[in-house]
Amino acid sequence: MEPSIDPATPAGRAARDGAHGAVPSLHVRLSDADAIPFPTRTVERGDALYCAGEPLRSLYTVQSGCFKTVATYPSTDDDSAPHTQVTGFHLANETLGLDGVCTSRHESDAVALEASVVRIMPVGILEPLCREYAAMQHELLAIMSAEIVRASRLALMLGTMPARERVAAFLLDFSERLDASTSSSGERATELLLPMTRADIGSYLGLELETVSRTLSKLQREGAIGLNGRQVRIVDRTMLEHH
Amino acid sequence: MEPSIDPATPAGRAARDGAHGAVPSLHVRLSDADAIPFPTRTVERGDALYCAGEPLRSLYTVQSGCFKTVATYPSTDDDSAPHTQVTGFHLANETLGLDGVCTSRHESDAVALEASVVRIMPVGILEPLCREYAAMQHELLAIMSAEIVRASRLALMLGTMPARERVAAFLLDFSERLDASTSSSGERATELLLPMTRADIGSYLGLELETVSRTLSKLQREGAIGLNGRQVRIVDRTMLEHH
DNA sequence: CGGGGGGTTGAGATGTCTCAAGGGGTGTGG
DNA sequence: CCACACCCCTTGAGACATCTCAACCCCCCG
Numbered sequence A, B: 001m002e003p004s005i006d007p008a009t010p011a012g013r014a015a016r017d018g019a020h021g022a023v024p025s026l027h028v029r030l031s032d033a034d035a036i037p038f039p040t041r042t043v044e045r046g047d048a049l050y051c052a053g054e055p056l057r058s059l060y061t062v063q064s065g066c067f068k069t070v071a072t073y074p075s076t077d078d079d080s081a082p083h084t085q086v087t088g089f090h091l092a093n094e095t096l097g098l099d100g101v102c103t104s105r106h107e108s109d110a111v112a113l114e115a116s117v118v119r120i121m122p123v124g125i126l127e128p129l130c131r132e133y134a135a136m137q138h139e140l141l142a143i144m145s146a147e148i149v150r151a152s153r154l155a156l157m158l159g160t161m162p163a164r165e166r167v168a169a170f171l172l173d174f175s176e177r178l179d180a181s182t183s184s185s186g187e188r189a190t191e192l193l194l195p196m197t198r199a200d201i202g203s204y205l206g207l208e209l210e211t212v213s214r215t216l217s218k219l220q221r222e223g224a225i226g227l228n229g230r231q232v233r234i235v236d237r238t239m240l241e242h243h
Numbered sequence C: 001c002g003g004g005g006g007g008t009t010g011a012g013a014t015g016t017c018t019c020a021a022g023g024g025g026t027g028t029g030g
Numbered sequence D: 001c002c003a004c005a006c007c008c009c010t011t012g013a014g015a016c017a018t019c020t021c022a023a024c025c026c027c028c029c030g
Helices: A010-017 A031-035 A123-132 A134-160 A163-181 A198-205 A209-221 A237-241 B010-019 B031-035 B123-132 B134-160 B163-181 B198-205 B209-221 B237-241
Strands: A040-043 A048-050 A058-064 A067-073 A083-090 A109-112 A116-122 A191-193 A225-228 A231-234 B040-043 B048-050 B058-064 B067-073 B083-090 B109-112 B116-122 B191-193 B225-228 B231-234
Touching: A040 A048, A058 A123, A067 A198, A067 B134, A083 A134, A083 A198, A083 B134, A116 A123, A123 A134, A123 B123, A123 B134, A134 A163, A134 A198, A134 B067, A134 B083, A134 B123, A134 B134, A134 B198, A163 A191, A163 A198, A163 A209, A163 A231, A163 A237, A198 A209, A198 B134, A209 A225, B040 B048, B058 B123, B067 B198, B083 B134, B083 B198, B116 B123, B123 B134, B134 B163, B134 B198, B163 B191, B163 B198, B163 B209, B163 B231, B163 B237, B198 B209, B209 B225
Parallel strands: none
Antiparallel strands: A040 A116, A048 A109, A058 A116, A067 A083, A067 A109, A191 A231, A225 A231, B040 B116, B048 B109, B058 B116, B067 B083, B067 B109, B191 B231, B225 B231
């Protein structure tokens, strides 16, 4: 029995083409909802949009700003500190709360990394709406599916890549999504202002903050990026992509 | 027909019950589809149910047997070997293909680890059906959400746990799901017959197969498990859970 | 001015990987 | 029926990446 995963099949290539070089991303906007007058809410930097365990009332689309989602996981029951990890960063036009649908409770905390605005889409309204409009239902399913893919890619990255590649992939992905969020489609952002700390990045990438810092410094020394605190300039994109 | 997300629906409960302490899991059955005469298909051990890149025609529910899903990811474009990883194992009553909805193409390969039977649910039928029946729509959303949670937990595990905890969590999760799949609810399976190789486990857990082997051996020496090739007996559950 | 959060960098500890050898099983062809 | 090949698993020893601990800096804010 040979599982025979053929990386050269047309099918395999097609799948990868959509993936780009970088990692997760693939957030999608619930565009059909644009026409609907959902209310918005402002969240200050450091405040939680929702917390793990709270009943799920709504899904949220980021209008402006940036969030991190943080999952907490008991340290296999008792004793010491529970495992905790940043499971994602969410920029404008991306949707938050999808992981809570299954249990009707939020599975993670969503914390604003800067002053942000979200559009509130109550699930009690969203579901009937989706039953009415096929396109909308399909889009919701697509968004959820994309989130599955995003999480799987994160897992793949955490399972297979060394620190350098993880950080590089993170930067590339972030720049792409920054571009997508400003809808200045075409070229990608080359000047990034990271709204999160090194510790956040490390948590997301499965690294210690020192490792993140060191890796960024090394990328700078090698001329791949410019670095000034949270200001990052992507100097040599191919250097980040190829290895 | 209950439009809102109700934590007390059978689907909701099923989803939560699967969560438990261990890691991923959280597969749910599309129970409402039981009444519908979807066709089935038999897949021989080692054969692919679908491959990455293929257009998404159907979702599949495992009737019997076991699958692994394998994601391939180009090594940041060119040069050497592409990253590849087992992103999940799927037992009876669990649903396959969810990650393909967003792109209408499968994102990974699904390979049978033993002779298996699946129920085929064409998306072209499933979506209209869900528009008709609120409960079914909700259940599909819940399943997809559960898959997001599962993938996030895997990422969390890969990002934060040492080898020993990963292997222990894997065994506990597998035993729980084995129990769930045989619907002998209540107590959990204590005697496991793993259908996958050490390499598969390692790929899934972000470890080398040698590390998996060593870790299993150590767990055996310490009296937490009994080990005989792919036959695993869980001797001391708390030893696996608590650190 | 003092304190605290965030960031950088160094040096040693350590867990996992890598490379290598060897031991069963099982299927197949002589 | 044996022999061989192949896959899977186990175990060892050294290499290496990342973690851990620690010191220090900067900046902002009270």
